[in-house]
Each structure stands twice: as C-alpha cells, then as structure tokens.
Amino acid sequence: MSGNGLDHDGHGRGLGSVLSGLAVAVGCVLFLGGFAWGAVQYKPYTVPTQSMSPTVKAGDRVLAQRISGGDVRRGDVVVFQDDAWGNVPMVKRVVGIGGDRVACCGKDGRLTVNGTPVDEPYLHGTNPASGTPFDAKVPAGQVFLLGDDRLVSLDSRVHMEDAAHGSVPLSAVSARVDAIAWPMGGMLARPSGFEALPGGTSQPGPLKLVVGAVVAGAVLILAGAAYGPIASLARRRRVRAAVPAGR
Known part of the structure; x- marks a missing residue:
C-alpha cells in the first residue's frame, strides 16, 4: 500500500x-x-494641447497605432507632422479625405462632407460645429483635419489660404490614436457619423489582443x-x- x-x-x-x-x-x-x-504596433505620445478635448485632454498619454496613409479613414484621430504646421507632432481628427468637399456650417449648424451633414457627438459643446465658416475641396492624397474643441483648435481652418486648402498629405500621418493609456481612459470609440460615407470608418487596432x-x-x-x-x-x-x- x-x-x-x-x-x-x-x-x-x-x-x-x-x-x-x-x-x-x-x-x-x-x-x-x-x-x-x-x-511594433504602437507608440506612446503625450498630447500637448487642449485642442482635442474632451476626447483627449492636454497631458494625456495615448497609444497610437503605426499606420500608413492608405489606412486613414474619416473620423480617425491621428498623429501627424507637417512643415506648414510647425513641423512638430500634432493630434487632430480627420474629417475629410482626398476628393471630399468639407464645409461648415449647414443650416442645422453641422459639418457637411460632400453635402451630407455629419453628427459629431465628440465636440466640446460647439454649436454650430465651427465658429469660423469654411468650405474646402480636399486634394487627392491629402486629409482635412479639425480639433474636437473647435473654439481653441488651430487646425485646417487656419491654413485655408495654403495651396492645399488647409489639408496635409497622407504621408504626414504616422499613427492613429487607439486608446488613452494615462490617465486610464480606455479605447477611443470610432465615430458613427462617418459610417455612411464611402470607405466607412476604421476598425480598432489589435491593442485588446x-x-x-x-x-x-x-x-x-x-x-x-x-x-x-x-x-x-x-x-x-x-x-x-x-x-x-x-x-
């Protein structure tokens, strides 16, 4: 035994x-x-200004997925760097891609893309969607960028007199913000307002995996x-x- x-x-x-x-x-x-x-997939980035509030606040530490220009979709919050904008990394939201006509504001105060009004629930209490009216045709291979706090953001609207009508080349975009790492804010939601437009919106990266x-x-x-x-x-x-x- x-x-x-x-x-x-x-x-x-x-x-x-x-x-x-x-x-x-x-x-x-x-x-x-x-x-x-x-x-390999992500790089950390500290947001320097309040221009993307309330989505991303000044001082927030975000995780941005490395992407190529061909992966950019309307509604994406991207990290980019362009000489005309001071040649420093910046974070803004893509509202128009090559071929789009982006304008503000429609009769209901909303941003329009190719004449279609877009719901923007992420905005910082702005009605209309921009205090400065604008109407721009986005050249091929470019993107039109706005901040979520339209009252303070210095974005494509202040570069309208440039040859590219305020847009930046896709090659200037290096990453797409997927999540706020600190203070812990979780994954950034993809906005539904752009889903009905051609190309739709992007899918979240593999951060959860x-x-x-x-x-x-x-x-x-x-x-x-x-x-x-x-x-x-x-x-x-x-x-x-x-x-x-x-x-």
Whole structure:
C-alpha cells in the first residue's frame, strides 16, 4: 500500500512539475511576445494641447497605432507632422479625405462632407460645429483635419489660404490614436457619423489582443511558479495528517 502510494504521489509530482514548467514557458512567450507585438504596433505620445478635448485632454498619454496613409479613414484621430504646421507632432481628427468637399456650417449648424451633414457627438459643446465658416475641396492624397474643441483648435481652418486648402498629405500621418493609456481612459470609440460615407470608418487596432496576451502570460507565469510551493505545502499537510497522534 505504502509503495503504491509513494509511486502515485511521485507520478503526481512529476506531472505537476511538467505542467507548471509548461505554464511558465507558455506564459513567458505570451508575456514577452505581447510586449514585442505592442512595441511594433504602437507608440506612446503625450498630447500637448487642449485642442482635442474632451476626447483627449492636454497631458494625456495615448497609444497610437503605426499606420500608413492608405489606412486613414474619416473620423480617425491621428498623429501627424507637417512643415506648414510647425513641423512638430500634432493630434487632430480627420474629417475629410482626398476628393471630399468639407464645409461648415449647414443650416442645422453641422459639418457637411460632400453635402451630407455629419453628427459629431465628440465636440466640446460647439454649436454650430465651427465658429469660423469654411468650405474646402480636399486634394487627392491629402486629409482635412479639425480639433474636437473647435473654439481653441488651430487646425485646417487656419491654413485655408495654403495651396492645399488647409489639408496635409497622407504621408504626414504616422499613427492613429487607439486608446488613452494615462490617465486610464480606455479605447477611443470610432465615430458613427462617418459610417455612411464611402470607405466607412476604421476598425480598432489589435491593442485588446496585445493586452490580453500580456495579462494571460503574467497569469500563467504566476500560476506555474506558485505550483511548487503550494504542492510542497499540501504534501507536508498530508504527512502530518497521516502520522498517528502521540507519536
């Protein structure tokens, strides 16, 4: 009986050790792989001004997915850098792409794209959607950019006299903001107001999958590392319970 018990216990310890080691190994792959994936896909950026309030406030730390110009859609909050705008990284919202006629304001005070009024619930209490009327044709390969706080934002409206009518080239766009990392604000919602326009809106990047991989990896590493001490404690308790009282 005792021999069989020892064999069974030894087999259990061996299998448990293998499984705990496997959990740690898989956890390391997920944890480190998630961080590597995130580093390739995303870059952190601190928003310097209040122009995108209330969506993104001054001082917020955001995670922006690296994208090419061909991935840009209307409604995206993008990071860009252009000589005509001071050649410093800036964050604005894309409201028009090449070929669009962007104007404000329609009879109901809304922004219009190709004559279609657009709902903009993200605006900072602005009605009409711009205190400065404008009407611009966006050249091919360019985007028209506005801040969400239209009262303070210095955006495409102040560059209307430029040859590109206030727009910037797609090549100037380097990333799309996916989430506010600090203070923790979560994922940025894709605006529904542009969905009916040709091309629709963009889909969120893989940030949730990246975070999921890192969290799952951490859990597996902790669980695998904890197996040894927990199993040892359980064996000691079984030994003490098996010793007759008084011995």
